[in-house]
Amino acid sequence: MEQIFIRKARLSDMDALLQFEQGVITAERPFDATLKNGLIHYYDLHQLLTAQHIRLLVAQCGDELIGSGYARIETAKPYLQHQRYAYLGFMYVLPAYRGKGVNKMIIDALKEWSGAQGITELRLELYNENEPAIKAYEKAGFSRHMIEMRMGL
Incomplete structure (x- = not known):
């Protein structure tokens, strides 16, 4: 297998990112009866690619994009220890590459970027029934x- 590396996503990655988005939605549909039927979108990909407070990364193996994830800096509630x-x-890895540490590579790179921004807390959301x-x-x-x-209601 070729080496996997993580890099900042580019506008030229849009086709793969749109496919990854649909992969995320397909994986989450069984856990969320409130999602509309048919084609839906979760993300403003252009904003994820261009906003200064967001770092969108992709995992690449050879010429193929195989995964994605972003870190978005948010303001914490005023009563929390961190500001x-x-x-x-947008954490996604193509099925053929799951179990190979790709998601961890993306998380590690997002942790590094977040730390460089002075961030000390990472958060994410998962469906309660998504035990894996x-x-x-x-x-x-x-x-x-x-x-x-x-x-x-």
């Missing part, structure tokens, strides 16, 4: 924190 944190999202993802993020050093609840 800002980095929210991680929860276990993977716990293995990467994250811990369970809160559960969001909802009720349809």
Whole structure:
């Protein structure tokens, strides 16, 4: 297998990023009955690529993009110990490359970028029933924190 490396995403990566977005949505549909049917979009990819407070990374193996993830600097609630944190999202790895440490490579690079921005807290959201993802993020050093609840009316 060719070497995998992580780099900042570029506008020229848009086609792959759109495919990754649909991969994220497909993976999450079984956990969320509130998602609309048909084609939907989660992300403003242009903003993820161009905003100064966001770092969108891709994993590349040879000429193929195989994964993605971003860190977005957010303002924390005033009662928390930290003033800002980095929210991680758009974490995706092509199925053929899962279990090879690609997600960890992306997280490590996002941690490095976030730390260079003075950030001391990382956060992300997962569906409560997505145990494989929860276990993977716990293995990467994250811990369970809160559960969001909802009720349809």
